[in-house]
Amino acid sequence: MSPGVPSPVFVGRQAEIQRVSELARQAASGRGAVALVEGEPGIGKTTLLDAFAMTCGRLGMRVLRGAAEDLEQRLPFATIGTCLGLRAGPHSNADGDGARVARLLRGEDALGQSVSAANHEFAATEAILELMDRWSTAGPVALIVDDVQWADPPSVLVLHRLAQGIRQQPLLLVVAARTAAESEAVAGLVRGLTARGADVLRLEPLPETAVATLVERLLEMPAGPALSGLVARAGGNPMYVTELVDALYRESVIAVEDGVAEVSGQTEAPLPGSLVEAIARRLDFLPRQGRDILEMAAVLGPAIDAGELSAVLGSPLVTVSETLVRAIEAGLLVDTGEQLVFRHDLIREALAEHLPETVRTALRLRAGQVLAAAGAPVERVAEHLLAGTVLDPQTVGWLVQQADALIVRAPRLAVPLLRRALAALDGADPAAPALRLHLVRALLWDGDPAAAEQAARTALLTDGGAALRWLLMQACFRQGRLDEAVVVSEDALRLPELSAGEAGRFQGFAAFCLFYLERFDAGELAARLAVEEGEAEQDAQAVGLGYLGLSALRFAEGDMVKAHALADRALLAFHGGIRPDLQADPYAMRGYCLLELDRFDEADEALATAVRHNQATGGVYLALAYALRARMRLLDGRWDDALAEIEAGLDGPDPLGQAPGLRAMAALVAIRRGTYQAEREELPEPDDGVGGRKYGYLTRWAQALLEESRSDPRYALDLLYPVWERAWGLDQRRVIYRICADLARLAAVVGDHKRALDLATTTEALAAKQPTRGLTATALLCRALAEPAQEPAPSPRGVAEGQRPTGAAPDMLLSAARAFEGWPLYAALASEEAAVALAQAGREAEARDALGTALGGFAALEATWDAARAEARLRQLGVRRGRMGRRNRPKHGWEALTDTETRVARMVAEGRSNPDIAARMFLSRRTVQTHVSSILAKLDLSSRVEVAISVSKRVSDA
Structure with a gap:
């Protein structure tokens, strides 16, 4: 009789197992759930995850399971890649759906040219989330992650994002962690999951009755009092109980008396005082050489490759294999069918800690050298080399050759390893310049542009070349110091060895910086030189940058037609693809131009392409694309859709500072809908950054409407009108003229005829220069509200304070309302002003x-x-609501859905995934x-499955 290592037994966890079953059934039925399993090492977390996996498998769910490893915390997406079966190595087992994700994790896409891990990691995150979305649409999925306390930060972010929308998917997310999180990222994940209502299963020590049951199952008979007393020292920890019983059995101190397991009289031998000690004593059966091998x-890590281990240790393969077989028999290792792994991390930790630190360090260095010679994946080699000490010349040579791949796959490993290599070299060593260049790029990839700038400037004291200056320019750009990026570009252009194509790219990048700095003349010259030099050397990237810069400059002048044509030329130049380090997006520029030309359908398609492009490449213009889509939805009246775009824009990277504009647009909707809460949504003052200058007018617009809603139209006008007077550059009048309808109304209400006339004159000039439907209607509205005043018609109620005298504008205002067709808010504002003018003219029925x-x-x-204001103004003139206008949409039920939401609901019912619908x-x-x-909230449903049922019932009832 030997207890050995038991198969998973679920003792004393009946409540947890019941909850496991409930959550699995809930997810399988279509409503996602999150479970967080916490507890001390050995308490049974992995065993409970086994229960999750078994239950989900019986329910027909796709089970994705993996675990974080402490040695891979610096390797991006290591944890989630393991769970999805998308390891970053060359033999990834990704299927067709996961092939692109696997390529991204290996750094094989064009993103390898990027200068920032933020680009690459964002693109990989989006691709993983899209993959999970498709899998969940095809059928219920269970994602089970063990030892999340060691998860790498990008994997933690993916888990965060999966949890955000999990309620609408048939997805069960289960993560297990030791009670004390070891990193802030993981602690944040735990807090986030808990805040979103995750089921927290905290595994406490087993009670005495459960311990007795566990011992009985291990020994196949009950334990006597003395044995129970010895086992009690395990404190209810199931793994410790198992190891203690096994130690007692192997030391022959357990005897059977009348069918009861009891300790014999030979109890003087010391028993393991801790779980770690109990595990270590499992090695007693091995000879010294075997213990050393294990x-x-x-x-070297939780997984064991016999061939690699033999090479690293310099031991015969036969000897290593014999040791591994005996370790399997003793329950130290498990053969998964694909590899040998330690049965539990505690076993590996106990064995590893038994070696002195110096021995561990030398062993890791040796492993890195052997793996490098064998052509192992660069991240595995780097993990071991980084744990070593001094790097020899051969290893430095490997690092120079493999730095590009290592930076893309694992920048957090590359940075310290490159620094260590540079410290080991003489400054004049031929490898030093390459290593210094790689270090700058690695720091950019690691998200530390300030350190990258410092490293680049230090390297420039001894090194030269365009590549180093290109990276320095990017480092300045990513810190928002665009003026210094321009200076770096100018320095680079003085290099005699610079090719025409390289010069064109420097000029094109500088042109964009100059545009954002509102140095338009210098930007014009740089953009034209980019085109000229790019064409001279047939460098498509330089040509595309130049045309894109010229497009932005024409846009700043208000010439939307030329800006659009130049954006199309940039797209044509970039037909072979856009290098990620160029920070260029002709799709967003084209969509912006089409939006300003009131070509909404085309703008919609162009901006959707911009979103996809930025998601796929981790581009810096993603938030801008969302902001432009939100603006378009505000204009065409789909405000709920605008809010969805705003939410998406705020929930992602924002290096160009679009957040002020996004928040201001959300505030504009809330103010007009009467739901704005100033104490919770206070708008910050616009700053001097690109976003503050570009979107400051939106913030002022929202602030002005808020003041008007507080019965102070004069202050509202004084706050907003200077925005129009000073408009120039990034927020020039051709872009911000949408504020004019409210400005003209405010000027008319407070009797500021001078400003009303100025608005009419300036908007007419804009419309004459390049007319569009919206701009022409705006000019007509402003002119109508600026008409010379006349005495009002007699009214039994008199003229209320603050009402303007009547003018000759009623019919002009009605024409403006008709001209605003397709712009619902502006058509309603013009109709309100027409109603006021008609009432003052005595035309009460009209x-x-x-x-x-x-x-x-x-x-x-x-x-x-807006509705309350209009009714109040007309009530003061003796006019009350006539025919009932359209009532507000209900808050719940199918009638509460917007047109977009209705279409989405129908496609959900068709079984389409979110990426397909998008x-x-x-x-x-x-x-x-x-x-x-x-949709789920408005229909009071809990899953996509219920949406499909509701759609089907609605169709059958129709």
Whole structure:
């Protein structure tokens, strides 16, 4: 009889097992769930995960399971890649759906040319989330992650993001962690999961009755009092109990008396005082050489390759294999069918810690050297080399050759390893310049542009060349110091060895920096030189940058037609692909131009392409693309869709500072809908950065409407009008003229005729230069509100304070309302002004009709504050609501859904994934996810499956 190593037994965890079953069934039925398993080492977390996996497998779920490893915390996506079966090595077992993700993790895509891990990691994260979305749409999925306390930060971010939208997917996310998180990232994940309502299963020590049951199962008979007393020292830790019983048995101190297991009289031998000691004593059966082999294998990691281990240790393969076989028999190792692994991390930790630190260090260095010679994946080699000490010349040579791949796959390993290599070299060593260049790039990839700048400037004291200056320019750009990026470009252009194509790329990049700095003349010259030099050497990237810069400059002048044509030329130049380190996005520029030309359908498609492009490449213009889509939705009246775009834009990287504009647009909607809460949503003052200068007008617009809502139209006008007077550059009048409808109304209400006339004159000049439907209608509205005043018609109620005298504008205002077709808010604002003018002219019936039209428009937008203001103004003139306008959309039920949400719901019912819906509707996956969440809330449903049932019932009832 020998207890050996038992198969998983679920003793004393009946409540947890019951909850496991409930959560699995819930996820399998379509409503996702999150479970967090916490507890001390050996308490049974992995065993509980076994229960999750078994239950989910019986329910037909796709089970994705893996564990984080302490030696891979610096390797991006190591944890999630293991769970998804997408290891970054050359023999990834990715299927067709996961092939692109596997390539990204190996750094094989064009993103390898990027200068920032943020680009690469964002693109990889989006690709993983899209893959999980497709798998979840195809059928229920269980993602089970063990030892998350060692997870790498990018994997932690993926888990965060999966949890955000999990309720709408048939996805069960289970993570297990030791009670005390070892990193802030993991601690943040635990807090986030808990805040989102994750089921927290904290495994406490087993009670005495459960310990007795466990011992009985291990020995196949009950334990006597003395044995139970000895086992009690395990403190209810199941693994410790198992190891103690096994130690007692192997030391022959357990005897059977009348069918009860009891200790014999030979109890003087010391028993293991801790779990670690109990594990270590499992090695007693091995000879010294065998113990050394296992201890050294433990240092090298949780998985064991017999051939590699033999090479690293210099031991015969036969000897190593015999040791591994005996370790399997003793329950120290497990053969998974693909590799040998330690049965539990505690076993590996106990064995590894038994070796002195100096021995472990030398062993890791030796392993790195052997693996490098064998052509192992660069990240595995680097993990071991980094744990070593001094690098020899051969290893430095390997690092020079493999630095590009290592930086892309694992920048957090590359940075310290490159620094160590440079410290080991003489400054005049031929390898030093290459290593210094690689270090700058690695620091950029590691998200530390300040350190990258310092390293680049230090390297420039001895090294030269365009590549180093290109990286320095990028480091300055990523810190928002665009003026210094321009200076670096100018220095690079003085290099005699610079090719025309390289010069063109420096000029093109500088042109964009100069555009954002509003140094337009210098930007014009740089952009033209980029085109000229790029064409001279047929460098498509330089030509594309130049045309894109010229497009931005024409845009800044308000010439949207030329800007659009130049954006198309840039796209044509970039037809072979856009290098990620160029920070260029012709799709967003083209969409922006089309938006300003009121070509909304084309802009919609172009901006959807911009979103996809930036998601795929980790581009810096993703938030801008969302901001532009939100602006378009505000104009065409799909405000709920605008809010979804805003939410998506705020939930991602924002290196160009689009957040002020996104938040201001959300505030504009909230103010007009009467839901704005100043104490919770206070708008910060615009700063001097690109985002503050570009979107400062939106912030002022929201602040002005807020002041008007507080009954201070004069202050509102004084706050907003200077924005129009000083408009130039990034926020020039051709872009911000949408504020003019509110400005003209405010000027008319407070009787500021001078400003009203100025608005009319300036908007007419803009419309004459390059007319569009919206701009022409705006000029007409402003002119109508600036007409010379006349005495009002007699009214039994008189003229209320703050109402303007009547002018000759009523019919002009009605024309403006018709001209704003397709712009629901502006059509309603013009109808409101027409109603006021008609009432003042004594045309009461027409005023009532115009008021009804205005209120119907406001109701369609749920703009309750605008509606209340319009009714109050007309009430003071003796006009009340006539025919009932369109009522506000209900808050719940199918009638509460917007048109977009209705379309999304129908496609969900068809079984389409969020990425598929996004592609069909020119949306992003994140935006679709937001819409699905809104649909579930409005229909009071809990899953996509219930949406499908509801759609089917609705169709059958129709």
